[in-house]
Amino acid sequence: xxxxxxxxxxxxxxxxxxxxTHRALxxxxxxxxxxxxxxxxxxxxxxxxxxxxxxxEDLLLSFLEYVTDRLESNIYTSNDESPSxxxxxxxxxxxxxxxxxxxxxxxxxxxxxxSQAVMDEKFRKQFTEIDDRIVDHLERIIDRGIDEGEFRNxxxxxxxxxxxxxxxxxxxxxxxTNRENAPAAVRVALSSYLNKDLMKR
Amino acid sequence: xxxxxxxxxxxxxxxxxxxxTHRALxxxxxxxxxxxxxxxxxxxxxxxxxxxxxxxEDLLLSFLEYVTDRLESNIYTSNDESPSxxxxxxxxxxxxxxxxxxxxxxxxxxxxxxSQAVMDEKFRKQFTEIDDRIVDHLERIIDRGIDEGEFRNxxxxxxxxxxxxxxxxxxxxxxxTNRENAPAAVRVALSSYLNKDLMKR
Numbered sequence: 001x002x003x004x005x006x007x008x009x010x011x012x013x014x015x016x017x018x019x020x021t022h023r024a025l026x027x028x029x030x031x032x033x034x035x036x037x038x039x040x041x042x043x044x045x046x047x048x049x050x051x052x053x054x055x056x057e058d059l060l061l062s063f064l065e066y067v068t069d070r071l072e073s074n075i076y077t078s079n080d081e082s083p084s085x086x087x088x089x090x091x092x093x094x095x096x097x098x099x100x101x102x103x104x105x106x107x108x109x110x111x112x113x114x115s116q117a118v119m120d121e122k123f124r125k126q127f128t129e130i131d132d133r134i135v136d137h138l139e140r141i142i143d144r145g146i147d148e149g150e151f152r153n154x155x156x157x158x159x160x161x162x163x164x165x166x167x168x169x170x171x172x173x174x175x176x177t178n179r180e181n182a183p184a185a186v187r188v189a190l191s192s193y194l195n196k197d198l199m200k201r
Numbered sequence: 202x203x204x205x206x207x208x209x210x211x212x213x214x215x216x217x218x219x220x221x222t223h224r225a226l227x228x229x230x231x232x233x234x235x236x237x238x239x240x241x242x243x244x245x246x247x248x249x250x251x252x253x254x255x256x257x258e259d260l261l262l263s264f265l266e267y268v269t270d271r272l273e274s275n276i277y278t279s280n281d282e283s284p285s286x287x288x289x290x291x292x293x294x295x296x297x298x299x300x301x302x303x304x305x306x307x308x309x310x311x312x313x314x315x316s317q318a319v320m321d322e323k324f325r326k327q328f329t330e331i332d333d334r335i336v337d338h339l340e341r342i343i344d345r346g347i348d349e350g351e352f353r354n355x356x357x358x359x360x361x362x363x364x365x366x367x368x369x370x371x372x373x374x375x376x377x378t379n380r381e382n383a384p385a386a387v388r389v390a391l392s393s394y395l396n397k398d399l400m401k402r
Contacts, residue, residue, distance in 0.1 A: 029319070029320055030319075031320060108319045109319075111316060111319055112316050112319050112320070114316075114373075114377050115312060115313050115315075115316035115377070117376075117377035117378065118230070118231075118309045118310075118312055118313050118376050118377060119230055119232060119313070123377075124377065124378060124379060125379070127377050127378050128378040128379045128380055131374060131378050131380055131383075132380065135380075135383075155389075155390075157386055158386045158387070158389055158390040158393075159390060161383050161386040161387045161390060162367065162386075162387050162390035162391060162394070164370070164374075164383075165366075165367050165370035165371050165374065165383070165387045166363065166366050166367050166370055167370065168369070168370030168371075168373055168374050169365070169366035169367055169368065169369030169370030169371075169373065170366050170369075170370075172315075172369055172370065172373045173332060173365075173366065173369050175318075175319050176315050176316070176318035176319055176324075176325065176328050177318065177325060177328050177329040177332050178325055178326070178329045179329055179332055179333065179336075182332075182336075182362050182365075182366070185358055185359045185362040185363075186359075186362045186363050186366045188356075188359055189356075189359040189360060189362060189363035190363060192359075192398075193363070193394055193398060196397070196398055197393075197394060197397055197398070
């Protein structure tokens with residue numbers, strides 16, 4: 001796992017392009033996304049975007065790095081909570097019971113974008129890194145809970161991978177089916193599992 | 202949930218087209234799939250395929266129905282096992298520790314195909330039905346286990362949804378990342394969860 005992108009600094013113009021990509025993804029979805037739409041979102045010429053990025057693929061890979069960095073800064077903030085509170089908050093962030101329209105559309109666009117990773121090794125690498133970071137974070141919370149005596153002495157890697165697979169499945173199925181009751185059922189089952197198997201009683 | 206496609210009968214020529222679609226997906230992946238490739242796989246003219254299907258989309262939707270029917274006939278065979286054996290076998294089918302190349306490629310192609318469901322309601326409906334059937338089957342096994350006293354009196358819907366989300370996440374992440382150790386970790390965590398929370402001891 002590399003730490004490159006957490007160290008990367010985003011110039012103001014890069015950030016503006018990334019935010020415009022985000023808005024264009026939300027408005028038009030992945031299939032419609034193009035350098036010209038992002039340029040017109042920014043009131044800039046296509047040429048000005050090609051100055052920063054060689055291709056749409058290049059821009060999208062940068063966008064994934066940007067999302068990863070933002071994720072990182074969102075999750076590494078809280079340290080006052082107990083491990084169980086931190087875990088609960090992180091799970092609520094990953095697997096919210098309700099998604100507003102914007103969040104739903106962004107997750108749906110990420111599912112479309114992620115399908116590129118089936119065939120394209122560059123996208124695959126970027127999603128591997130995103131997943132590694134989320135699982136690492138889950139693992140750190142669980143290890144802290146074990147150290148502080150709040151959690152049982154579980155295999156933190158396995159529990160973290162299990163929580164992460166559950167989250168991924170819910171996100172994926174939410175974006176690709178109309179099974180509207182499934183996310184809540186999974187969330188309740190996951191909480192019950194963690195209460196029984198992870199928390200000391 | 203509809204039961205239409207389980208009753209559907211496939212003509213010999215439709216079955217040949219579906220098998221050719223399967224082979225073309227395995228060989229070339231979803232992005233390269235076209236009516237002409239399937240036609241040449243069959244040594245037939247494109248026109249002969251358009252006789253059965255209006256468009257590539259129409260053919261792919263049929264292919265999904267075909268996969269659903271095949272899934273159905275694969276899973277409704279075993280009745281001699283105990284509920285825990287049946288559950289274990291079904292989980293091994295969904296979430297095998299090892300995938301051979303063919304099975305890997307088919308699952309990867311399904312992930313690509315499924316990304317159509319983010320924006321296309323017809324694909325969404327078909328994947329909703331596929332998921333409903335798998336979850337229903339899991340639920341029936343769990344209910345039988347409760348009735349026969351092998352399983353605890355759990356909420357079978359929630360446990361089925363949790364197992365299914367876990368499976369979906371592993372399949373999705375396997376196809377889109379290089380995190381090769383994740384599936385085995387999840388599988389062990391899932392078994393341990395089921396042993397503790399589902400099985401009576």
